[in-house]
Amino acid sequence: MIALRALPRGSVVAWVLVLFFVPVWVGISVGFFWSAITALTVLLLLVSWARVSLRLADGWMAAFLIVLCGMFALKGVALSPTVTAVLEWVVPYVWGRVACARVGVRWVTRTIAGVAVVAAVLGVLEFATSFNPWVLVPGPEPLYSTWSELQPRGGVLRVEGAFGHSIAFGTTLAMSSAFVIAARWRPAPTMLALGALVAAVVLTFSRTGAITLALTITLSVLLLPGLSRWLRAGIVGLGVVVAVVVPVLNSVLGAAGEEAEVSAEYRTDLLVLLRQVDLFGNAGDWATLVSGDFYLGYFERSVDNALLSILLRIGYVPTFLLIVVIFCAVLMMVRRQERSAGAIAVAGQMPSLVVVAMITQYGTFFWFCVGLAITSGAAASGQPDDEIVLERPGRGAGIPVPSRSLWAP
Structure with a gap:
């Protein structure tokens, strides 16, 4: 723990390595199962405190946490969704805030x-x-058997990496493309790196990964400041090449046309579950109900829609608070000086939030990027006077009263 505190850059490197290369079924059991990435994130937060400027998003996230704890105390939400929300959404968000403040935007990005x-x-x-x-x-x-089984599409195995699912891997690489472009490498290495990411996403045979990758790269080229004309031109050229290669992806999807069609219809059918969502708390035993022509037990095993899944777990009001936090991160793109790879990565994932759940390490990375976007925006806008001390109680610790930065987006 002392080493993690003394080597903040090494801590960030260790966290990213675990995120990308340690499967979600690897971890420890202490009361309940902690995946490696969750356990490491909590540990790093305990030892890596730092000063961060309070932002509006922090207030909304705090409100969400208060409402969630209140619902749990009143038995409006079960233990499992509460633990998931705290460890897989709130904690990575806070770690994104702290990590960027500890080592700087450039180190995290690269x-x-x-x-x-x-x-x-x-x-x-x-x-x-x-x-x-x-x-x-x-x-x-059953964690291992749930996520370790490889997925074919059209008779071809989809690339999954250590993420246990091709969509989780594809969408995470899509978010990472913003960081590659923002890393400020020379044009040639940047193009090679982007080419590797594009190839891997294409080989996941995930429409969600491909769409969010295209959106993220487009936003990066249009909005990230400081990119050379040669790099922008190279990325546009890469897009043309991908447009020619993508028919290969379509041929695979065409070979599995019925599978892809069933998958799309399933996601549309999920909307019937909205009738079961409450203002506060989980939707109860909805899986035993019949709504219209739908037996809702059909959706019990998987709800491939992040927003709908959250709605079913905790209700409309807490979900609204989380959506506002995400919106605050996306708003970082409005002002040029507050734009960052984290904000663009989050914005590029908006389509995925309604077609895939926050599974395996994808959800952790998404909320980390939300926190990263908020911290990057605060650092870029230069507000050193409005800070909160995120550190252990003790001599010298204190919490200065926040002023205008609390209300900045």
């Missing part, structure tokens, strides 16, 4: 970019060899 490129290259090798080494890593049941 670390994520570098590790993501390695993960992408390994993903391409996984496709070429039809071998995923992470499935050989043991884990407890």
